[in-house]
Amino acid sequence: MPDSTAIDLECINISKTFGDVLAVDNVSFDIPSGSFFSILGPSGCGKTTLIRMIAGFEQPDSGEIRIKGASVLNTAPNKRNVKMVFQHLALFPMMNVYENIAYGLRCRGVAKQEIDERVNNVLDRIALPDVGEREIHQLSGGQKQRIAVARCMVLDPDVLLLDEPLGALDLKLREAMKIELKLLQHQFDTTFIYITHDQSEALVMSDQVAIMNQGRFEQVGTPQELYHNPQSAFVAGFVGDSNRWSGTTVESAGEALKVKTDDGLELLAMPSDSGSTDRSQKVSIFIRPEFIQVERTRDESEHTQPGQNRLTGVVDSLLFNGANSRALVRSPTDQLIEADIVLTGGFEDLKPGEDVQLIWSCEQTMCFSV
Amino acid sequence: MQKDIKRLSLILLFAPFALWITLLILLPHIGMVVLSLREKVAPRVYEYGFANYIEFFNEPIYWNTLIRTGSMSLLVTVLALIIGFPIAYYIAKIAGPRLRGALFLLCLIPLWVSDLIRAFGWILLLRETGVISSFLQWLGILSGPIEMLYNDVAVIIGLVYTVILFMIVPLASTLDGMDNSMIEAGYNLGGRGITVLRRIIIPYAMPGIASGCIIVFMLTAGSYLTPILLGGKNSSWFTEQIYDQFITRYNWESGAAFGMLLLAFTSIVVWLGLKLTGQTLANTVTKT
Ligand SMILES: Nc1ncnc2c1ncn2[C@@H]1O[C@H](COP(=O)(O)OP(=O)(O)OP(=O)(O)O)[C@@H](O)[C@H]1O
Ligand SMILES: [Mg+2]
Numbered sequence: 001m002p003d004s005t006a007i008d009l010e011c012i013n014i015s016k017t018f019g020d021v022l023a024v025d026n027v028s029f030d031i032p033s034g035s036f037f038s039i040l041g042p043s044g045c046g047k048t049t050l051i052r053m054i055a056g057f058e059q060p061d062s063g064e065i066r067i068k069g070a071s072v073l074n075t076a077p078n079k080r081n082v083k084m085v086f087q088h089l090a091l092f093p094m095m096n097v098y099e100n101i102a103y104g105l106r107c108r109g110v111a112k113q114e115i116d117e118r119v120n121n122v123l124d125r126i127a128l129p130d131v132g133e134r135e136i137h138q139l140s141g142g143q144k145q146r147i148a149v150a151r152c153m154v155l156d157p158d159v160l161l162l163d164e165p166l167g168a169l170d171l172k173l174r175e176a177m178k179i180e181l182k183l184l185q186h187q188f189d190t191t192f193i194y195i196t197h198d199q200s201e202a203l204v205m206s207d208q209v210a211i212m213n214q215g216r217f218e219q220v221g222t223p224q225e226l227y228h229n230p231q232s233a234f235v236a237g238f239v240g241d242s243n244r245w246s247g248t249t250v251e252s253a254g255e256a257l258k259v260k261t262d263d264g265l266e267l268l269a270m271p272s273d274s275g276s277t278d279r280s281q282k283v284s285i286f287i288r289p290e291f292i293q294v295e296r297t298r299d300e301s302e303h304t305q306p307g308q309n310r311l312t313g314v315v316d317s318l319l320f321n322g323a324n325s326r327a328l329v330r331s332p333t334d335q336l337i338e339a340d341i342v343l344t345g346g347f348e349d350l351k352p353g354e355d356v357q358l359i360w361s362c363e364q365t366m367c368f369s370v
Numbered sequence: 371m372q373k374d375i376k377r378l379s380l381i382l383l384f385a386p387f388a389l390w391i392t393l394l395i396l397l398p399h400i401g402m403v404v405l406s407l408r409e410k411v412a413p414r415v416y417e418y419g420f421a422n423y424i425e426f427f428n429e430p431i432y433w434n435t436l437i438r439t440g441s442m443s444l445l446v447t448v449l450a451l452i453i454g455f456p457i458a459y460y461i462a463k464i465a466g467p468r469l470r471g472a473l474f475l476l477c478l479i480p481l482w483v484s485d486l487i488r489a490f491g492w493i494l495l496l497r498e499t500g501v502i503s504s505f506l507q508w509l510g511i512l513s514g515p516i517e518m519l520y521n522d523v524a525v526i527i528g529l530v531y532t533v534i535l536f537m538i539v540p541l542a543s544t545l546d547g548m549d550n551s552m553i554e555a556g557y558n559l560g561g562r563g564i565t566v567l568r569r570i571i572i573p574y575a576m577p578g579i580a581s582g583c584i585i586v587f588m589l590t591a592g593s594y595l596t597p598i599l600l601g602g603k604n605s606s607w608f609t610e611q612i613y614d615q616f617i618t619r620y621n622w623e624s625g626a627a628f629g630m631l632l633l634a635f636t637s638i639v640v641w642l643g644l645k646l647t648g649q650t651l652a653n654t655v656t657k658t
Contacts, residue, residue: 090552
């Protein structure tokens with residue numbers, strides 16, 4: 001077991017600008033030993049720049065990077081014990097698999113026999129024991145992926161950096177590699193820093209996820225925290241699916257707030273950050289599809305219970321996706337609202353065109369001032 | 371129907387190319403081979419045999435010249451590679467996109483000027499009353515004028531200058547195709563600069579190196595103007611011998627034999643070079 005208090009990597013207030021682009025803006029975080037840490041953010045938010053600074057290919061303008069407690073700012077990239085899996089893997093095409101993996105060991109001057117042992121050992125661990133003599137172009141996408149990880153792991157790095165390593169794979173393989181990478185991380189028991197703009201990758205694999213936007217960390221937390229307790233509108237919108245309205249606060253109703261949306265709906269919402277309790281405040285409201293209950297309209301006189309939001313609408317279309325099926329419901333204000341439903345294939349199922357009620361509690365309605 | 375049209379257009383497309391190959395390359399060479407095997411025994415009486423080739427091997431001055439031409443050409447090739455590689459690397463990997471275009475253009479500029487003019491440029495610089503000699507005298511480093519022409523060094527400098535472009539272009543285009551992250555991976559996995567160069571960059575650039583070297587070697591071994599003008603009478607370049615046989619002695623038969631020998635010799639050197647570096651000709655052509 002890794003010592004849960006040991007910190008493998010520490011970044012303190014690091015910033016980097018390219019010309020007048022602020023690529024990384026005052027980012028601080030630390031990563032405990034043996035954990036799987038993801039950095040999730042939209043394209044161009046500075047993820048690659050951040051990771052390249054850790055690897056030593058870029059020098060931060062300010063701030064401090066420590067690996068296992070020691071500053072590495074003045075350490076050359078080839079002397080840092082952080083290894084990197086590149087976006088397009090960067091396997092060496094002129095060497096075979098064995099030589100690719102042995103390259104790092106040879107650079108360290110390890111004895112021939114030990115190289116042989118360690119390469120074969122790592123090939124066993126990634127479950128590709130017989131590919132040593134193959135050329136790189138003879139491998140499948142998933143195998144290349146594993147070789148790229150093995151090439152780094154054979155060097156026992158303190159931290160392994162992965163820059164969107166699944167980006168080049170097709171969807172099916174991505175799904176499989178997601179689980180595989182997590183298993184590999186578990187097996188090697190090394191700290192992984194994983195960059196992605198695919199939230200499902202980040203949520204499935206990570207112990208901790210940092211949400212990055214425009215060079216800053218918006219929030220760092222476990223996948224559950226980020227999903228259920230986002231601290232900002234960006235995080236709420238970026239992590240998971242949600243229906244979104246913008247509006248103005250009207251009054252507070254107990255713990256909740258009454259908000260009038262721009263298209264005229266009145267909704268109850270829970271303030272999720274400190275700023276949004278005042279009146280006439282611009283806010284954004286988020287509600288996740290799985291918290292919306294869809295009921296057929298039977299009785300017009302049904303009344304709303306306290307703390308509930310209720311909308312009437314018409315089913316516009318059904319998106320069947322097995323257990324993740326969804327209904328698109330057109331609200332009176334002509335907005336499409338997504339709600340999760342169960343489609344069993346029987347007579348009870350909703351049909352497009354039916355009148356429905358959408359019900360959800362204000363507790364699950366997140367509200368952020370903008 | 372569709373297929374016929376396709377085939378017809380293919381034939382039409384290839385016709386000029388095939389014509390060019392047969393008329394300008396294949397036929398003259400066949401003619402040369404035939405000519406080289408002919409021997410004059412009496413006026414207007416010819417016999418077929420290897421006499422012209424045997425004569426070459428019996429006369430040391432001939433094959434010495436060929437060996438000398440070959441080794442000097444190899445030296446020029448190596449020098450062009452050593453000087454050209456850093457330049458190509460700079461153009462492909464370090465310079466920004468704007469500077470890259472400008473540098474490429476700069477490399478091409480010498481091609482605008484004819485071979486002859488370029489050689490005279492060197493003569494202007496290197497001769498006894500030339501720019502360098504006068505400048506060194508003006509500085510007081512030399513007491514009297516110095517002749518820097520008509521020696522091997524001048525020939526080599528001139529040749530390297532003429533052919534280096536043909537080394538830089540294929541090298542730069544191969545290196546340009548190399549993903550930067552490959553170099554970074556080389557460092558990241560613990561390699562020092564020299565290791566990355568030796569184990570990653572050079573192996574990757576090998577097809578470009580091979581094709582650059584082939585072009586440069588062939589051009590140098592077959593060049594005529596530069597060795598004559600910069601080396602003078604004692605440059606002893608093999609093309610000079612061929613010229614001599616054809617023009618001065620009017621001995622076309624042995625001139626043709628010499629030509630074929632030069633072709634065979636350079637081909638063997640290229641083949642050996644490819645064998646030694648583990649490259650194939652197809653590889654060097656497709657990768658650059
Ligand atoms: N070498 C560079 N020179 C100038 N600007 C750069 C350089 N590298 C990155 N940038 C800029 O810095 C910002 C962050 O880039 P970065 O590559 O870190 O984004 P990213 O989060 O990795 O995006 P993606 O998900 O698309 O890979 C971008 O605006 C980019 O244009
Ligand atoms: Mg990136």
